[in-house]
Amino acid sequence: MPEHGEPEPLCDLTEIPDGTGRGFTLRQSGGTEAPLDVVVVRQGDRAFGYVNSCPHARSPLDWTPDxxxxxxxxxxxxxxxxxxxxxxxxxxxxxxxxxxxxxxIPTRVEGGRVIVVPNRPRR
Structure with a gap:
């Protein structure tokens, strides 16, 4: 994720078909933390972001990519x-x-783009 609290645009909302999800890998600027795999799910004009890890098995959630x-x-x-x-x-x-x-993973939609809000979660 960007340094200094800068929001990170992931994609246009239209790149995630409504009612589906898309996977992303967030990288920490400066390289001090491991990349974080996340899923963003779209519902209408809203986007919901989560770490791509099941709380039971700690395995990725996706069947195949996305x-x-x-x-x-x-x-x-x-x-x-x-x-x-x-x-x-x-x-x-x-x-x-x-x-x-x-x-x-805090996300918002701004100007038609899906934005990740800084504050990297702890695992």
Whole structure:
């Protein structure tokens, strides 16, 4: 992520089809921290960002690159155990980690672009 608290634009919102997710790797400026894999899910004009790691197995969430959603498109789904997470808050509602949540990555949509807000999460 950029130094000095600069927001990081990831992509245009239109590059993430509504109801789907896209994976990104965030790199720390200066190279002092390991890159962080994240998922951004779009719902209409909003974008929700999370660390791409299941809180149960610590495995990536995607089935194949950029396949994060359940078949009905209503939840983020872990490829390893099938856990289902609410898009709006990352809360697990079905599977082995019910009640636990994905680690949020603060995002916003500004001028049609998906922006990552600084404040890198701790793992």
């Amino acid at each position: 396949r994060f959603m359940s078949l009905d498109g209503q939840h983020i789904q872990c490829a390893t155990h099938g856990a289902l997470f609410q898009v709006e808050d990352g809360l697990c509602v079905q599977g082995p980690c019910v009640g636990r949540s994905l680690t949020p």
